[in-house]
Amino acid sequence: MEHITKRFPGVLASDDISMSIEEGEILALVGENGAGKTTLMNILMGIYQQDEGRIFINDQEVRFRGPEDAFNAGLGMVHQQYMLVPNMTVTENVALGYKQAWKPLRLDLQMVRDRVLEVSSHYGLAVNPDAYIWQLSVGEQQRVELVKTLCLGARFLILDEPTSALTPQETDELIELLKRMKNELSIIFISHKLNEVKALSDKVVILRHGRVVFSGQTADYSSSEIAALMTGHEIVLPENRERSFNGEAALEIHDLKVRSDRGELALNGLSLTVHQGEIVGLAGVSGNGQRELAEAINGLRPVEEGKIEFFGVDIHNKSPYYVIDHGMGYIPEERNIEGIVPSFAVKENFILKDSDNKRFSLHRFLRRVEINRNAEDLTRKFDIRTPDTATAAGSLSGGNIQKVILAREITRAPRFLIAVYPTRGLDMGAIEFIHQELLKKRREGIGILLVSEELDEIMNLSDRIAVIYKGRIQKVLEHGKANKRNLGILMAGLEEEGE
Secondary structure (H helix, E strand, C coil): CEEEEEEECCEEEEEEECCCCCCCCEEEEEECCCCCHHHHHHHHCCCCCCCEEEEEECCEEECCCCHHHHHHCCEEEECCCCCCCCCCEHHHHHHCCCHHHEECCEECHHHHHHHHHHHHHHHCCCCCCCCEHHHCCHHHHHHHHHHHHHHCCCCEEEEECCCCCCCHHHHHHHHHHHHHHCCCCEEEEECCCHHHHHHHCCEEEEEECCEEEEEEEHHHCCHHHHHHHHHCCCCCCCCCCCCCCCCCEEEEEEEEEEECCCCCEEEEEEEEEEECCCEEEEECCCCCCHHHHHHHHCCCCCCCEEEEEECCEECCCCCHHHHHHCCEEEECCCHHHHHCCCCCEHHHHHCCCCCCCCCCEECCEECHHHHHHHHHHHHHHCCCCCCCCCCEHHHCCHHHHHHHHHHHHHHCCCCEEEEECCCCCCCHHHHHHHHHHHHHHHHCCCEEEEECCCHHHHHHHCCEEEEEECCEEEEEEEHHHCCHHHHHHHHCCCCCCCC
16 A cells, blocks of 8 residues: 545545555554554455555555455455344355355355355354354354455455454464464454564554554564554553452342343353442453343343342342433443444433433533533543544444443443443553543442453452353452463363362
8 A cells, every 4th residue: 555545524544654565464553543544444445445545456556446346356354343234144144245156036045155164164263154143252253254254255354453352262263363374365453452463463554643653573572662652652551459448339249140142041140249449350251141241230131030239229120221320330342232322423422321411401402512511521531533522423433432432431420330341442542541540430439340351451450350150150359369370260160279
């Protein structure tokens, strides 16, 4: 890509960018949220048209009018937000773009199914071709996206935040898979996780405010040096080294039983207590009931048995409005579906839970000046990269959408906060800020249930760590007694040695 420039109203998204990738090479594209990484890859895939600059493949200049031209040239992209139809099977999703299967007056689904199995077997991607997308975990859906892209004949892969929603085990598997695929493909991957950048890439390109600020061989630089080049300053993630607050019980869960979307018991007798002024980290492999627990507490999923007491009030099977009204803050797993209304403006998403608050409305009329003032304040404080606060929230980058949700939930003075993967998709500078904010809330006496698959994050922030396995709490460990080894053993459903 030579001298690529792309302008949107009020934003210079790509500013004279040049970069190249060789055959059989893995290039990491990194930068802060809103630096222009996804925009640049969307230009390469023909989703956007550059205003200036040229693209060459094997020394031949190309100009893609749309993604189909890019597919035909052998390019494939797995987007951060998966492009799958939930109520269709894996085979049917692949068939949507698999033209060879479209026969006169019929669709040869068996041919597509055979192709899915062939690609799955060749690359070691375990995929059930007959499963419905809505039944699959996030990690499984990502494998489907990879299989779909490879079925369409991709020889050059672009992966946008491929591990942002994966468990540590799934991440390790993906890195090993991509290393094997490097023999047959060239790969560009966008990531904020610098340990993965170091483990996987041959070359790294860093963007800041739409410009290339660094390009070099990954092996020549440490993770901390790359982080400093990304943000312009040294990153130091804070740790919870303070004494426990020992406040009263804020959230008490007793023998909770909740079913998953598939009708199975996702929570099977789970009990857990979180006090005021403490952070309890919930560690576990994805799919062991974390999502169902968060949704049950917030009134989004029915409880079959058990109780959820919130400051002594039983909130199980109450409406989300009732739970919010009692002071619950919630950072959900599905940010685009549960966290924001994508078509609403950023400033409107900030007040979703407080539109009837006297600060923002009077006699049912919205107070526009105060809403705008609040939006400008939060945008500045949380460094949300947006042209203006009237921009639709759904048009922001994934990391900036996450910041909108965090800004809303943290600043509306909750009595308790449930944070599900709060730093997923955020750059190192943003993670540093969010960790500081969570610890600040803890010091204010607010209880926090932190759901994360980043063990470093859980160990750095938590007063106690509860390990969940198959819908039950395996064990609760004090801050100083947890390490990756014993957490890993418990997350696998095994007992610690010596017990």
